[in-house]
Amino acid sequence: xxxxxxxxxxxxxxxxxxxxxxxxxxxxxxxxxxxxxxxxxxxxxxxxxxxxxxxxxxxxxxxxxxxxxxxxxxxxxxxxxxxxxxxxxxxxxxxxxxxxxxxxxxxxxxxxxxxxxxxxxxxxxxxxxxxxxxxxxxxxxxxxxxxxxxxxxxxxxxxxxxxxxxxxxxxxxxxxxxxxxxxxxxxxxxxxxxxxxxxxxxxxxxxxxxxxxxxxxxxxxxxxxxxxxxxxxxxxxxxxxxxxxxxxxxxxxxxxxxxxxxxxxxxxxxxxxxxxxxxxxxxxxxxx
Amino acid sequence: xxxxxxxxxxxxxxxxxxxxxxxxxxxxxxxxxxxxxxxxxxxxxxxxxxxxxxxxxxxxxxxxxxxxxxxxxxxxxxxxxxxxxxxxxxxxxxxxxxxxxxxxxxxxxxxxxxxxxxxxxxxxxxxxxxxxxxxxxxxxxxxxxxxxxxxxxxxxxxxxxxxxxxxxxxxxxxxxxxxxxxxxxxxxxxxxxxxxxxxxxxxxxxxxxxxxxxxxxxxxxxxxxxxxxxxxxxxxxxxxxxxxxxxxxxxxxxxxxxxxxxxxxxxxxxxxxxxxxxxxxxxxxxxxxxxxxxxxxxx
Numbered sequence: 001x002x003x004x005x006x007x008x009x010x011x012x013x014x015x016x017x018x019x020x021x022x023x024x025x026x027x028x029x030x031x032x033x034x035x036x037x038x039x040x041x042x043x044x045x046x047x048x049x050x051x052x053x054x055x056x057x058x059x060x061x062x063x064x065x066x067x068x069x070x071x072x073x074x075x076x077x078x079x080x081x082x083x084x085x086x087x088x089x090x091x092x093x094x095x096x097x098x099x100x101x102x103x104x105x106x107x108x109x110x111x112x113x114x115x116x117x118x119x120x121x122x123x124x125x126x127x128x129x130x131x132x133x134x135x136x137x138x139x140x141x142x143x144x145x146x147x148x149x150x151x152x153x154x155x156x157x158x159x160x161x162x163x164x165x166x167x168x169x170x171x172x173x174x175x176x177x178x179x180x181x182x183x184x185x186x187x188x189x190x191x192x193x194x195x196x197x198x199x200x201x202x203x204x205x206x207x208x209x210x211x212x213x214x215x216x217x218x219x220x221x222x223x224x225x226x227x228x229x230x231x232x233x234x235x236x237x238x239x240x241x242x243x244x245x246x247x248x249x250x251x252x253x254x255x256x257x258x259x260x261x262x263x264x265x266x267x268x269x270x271x272x273x274x275x276x277x278x279x280x281x282x283x284x285x286x287x288x
Numbered sequence: 289x290x291x292x293x294x295x296x297x298x299x300x301x302x303x304x305x306x307x308x309x310x311x312x313x314x315x316x317x318x319x320x321x322x323x324x325x326x327x328x329x330x331x332x333x334x335x336x337x338x339x340x341x342x343x344x345x346x347x348x349x350x351x352x353x354x355x356x357x358x359x360x361x362x363x364x365x366x367x368x369x370x371x372x373x374x375x376x377x378x379x380x381x382x383x384x385x386x387x388x389x390x391x392x393x394x395x396x397x398x399x400x401x402x403x404x405x406x407x408x409x410x411x412x413x414x415x416x417x418x419x420x421x422x423x424x425x426x427x428x429x430x431x432x433x434x435x436x437x438x439x440x441x442x443x444x445x446x447x448x449x450x451x452x453x454x455x456x457x458x459x460x461x462x463x464x465x466x467x468x469x470x471x472x473x474x475x476x477x478x479x480x481x482x483x484x485x486x487x488x489x490x491x492x493x494x495x496x497x498x499x500x501x502x503x504x505x506x507x508x509x510x511x512x513x514x515x516x517x518x519x520x521x522x523x524x525x526x527x528x529x530x531x532x533x534x535x536x537x538x539x540x541x542x543x544x545x546x547x548x549x550x551x552x553x554x555x556x557x558x559x560x561x562x563x564x565x566x567x568x569x570x571x572x573x574x575x576x577x578x579x580x581x582x583x584x585x586x587x
Binding site for chain 2: 082093109262272
């Protein structure tokens with residue numbers, strides 16, 4: 001029972017960052033109706049940039065964080081220009097295919113500038129672990145959870161309490177209707193992309209400080225986690241992405257506790273596969 | 289022919305099978321990032337049948353294609369009617385599922401003095417049927433290209449037949465295809481099975497050339513590249529993906545000074561082509577014009 005509870009708590013904390021990744025995916029997909037598979041790789045660029053800063057100036061945590069988010073936003077702008085703005089007149093799948101071409105580029109780019117395959121990432125080591133009865137709350141996991149929750153709250157305030165948020169939700173609902181109401185759909189799309197990249201960069205900081213290292217495989221990893229969280233919650237729903245992320249986190253930590261490490265990824269991919277195979281929306285979706 | 293040229297031609301030939309596999313799915317309007325799953329399934333199955341159970345090389349290749357086709361049938365059963373991002377996401381999950389599953393797949397039996405077979409993350413060594421059969425690598429390369437030529441002909445003929453018409457209709461508009469009596473689920477499912485078997489055949493051919501396979505061969509970049517090849521070469525003809533492979537491996541990979549920048553150039557090229565020629569160099573319009581001109585000359 002304690003094991004189950006411990007895994008549940010760990011899962012919720014891990015799931016909070018998956019929820020962030022899912023929110024980034026949902027923001028772009030909801031507004032542009034296009035899938036950005038390069039979302040994970042843009043975060044990868046941010047984390048690698050942050051890792052370089054951490055190696056050059058040990059202890060400069062604030063600088064590491066700032067550079068991580070800034071580099072993720074820059075990479076996001078590149079993706080938006082190349083795969084979305086330049087292809088806005090073509091079918092949505094063309095953008096999806098273009099994002100994986102950008103993905104190849106970004107992944108190769110970080111490998112070019114990396115001294116080794118695995119790069120270290122600094123973490124605030126002075127934070128103590130908290131024990132709540134028999135349950136242990138690791139400091140990096142607590143930081144992940146509280147950071148992700150704070151960012152989510154800020155994001156929901158931005159989307160539900162500001163004019164910009166109203167415009168974003170109007171475009172997501174119907175871009176034609178939003179255009180008729182005087183919303184600049186292209187500008188809102190680009191801005192939503194920026195917000196999503198910033199959220200991705202922040203999620204990257206939280207995840208990397210917990211794992212304390214990063215490999216080029218992180219791009220695929222983050223894309224799959226975000227995609228799973230988004231599709232689990234029903235593509236396009238913001239609160240759904242949060243729920244989906246938490247479910248994914250809990251499924252992963254429960255399999256880790258009860259079956260062992262090699263089953264964890266298997267369970268995550270199987271979950272994505274099941275969601276896609278069983279989703280009633282999948283059938284209505286036009287193909288190319 | 290130098291060893292290097294032969295090895296290059298083998299790699300182009302092998303990857304052309306995976307590229308044709310991804311192309312067939314594009315014809316039915318599905319985007320797959322996961323054909324590498326069938327590549328490794330075919331490779332492992334072919335390797336197991338020859339290295340562990342002593343099957344002759346051609347039988348091994350056939351077993352690999354059948355195993356991959358069977359795996360594709362299971363997948364098609366779950367996903368035949370899904371489209372768009374759902375199919376793409378499902379195929380991505382499938383590719384990674386295959387890779388992660390192979391990491392814990394152990395099946396070793398004693399062959400001669402030592403244990404042979406898949407050993408999880410350590411891979412599957414000792415697939416030596418090609419070299420014990422006494423066939424030269426050059427002859428093997430010619431055989432691969434012969435098989436590829438046959439496959440190309442079969443796909444080209446299939447796409448021109450009544451069946452091919454149904455396949456292309458499913459790709460254009462499933463509702464309209466169903467309205468004129470095309471059994472969409474069956475056509476899409478069978479195409480997926482055929483595509484899986486093709487990738488599996490490539491896997492079996494590769495396994496016997498490399499004598500070694502590992503879960504890393506199911507890297508997502510193989511699936512992503514296979515898909516990109518069709519978008520470079522063109523969606524109008526099965527020649528398109530083969531041209532794409534030849535361009536990538538024959539040109540980009542053989543230039544030494546490009547080492548490290550290959551993916552950046554390749555990715556940039558795909559991005560530029562998507563803007564300029566969204567359906568590749570040999571798109572349907574070009575292919576139609578060329579065939580009409582050729583037909584006109586003959587008449």
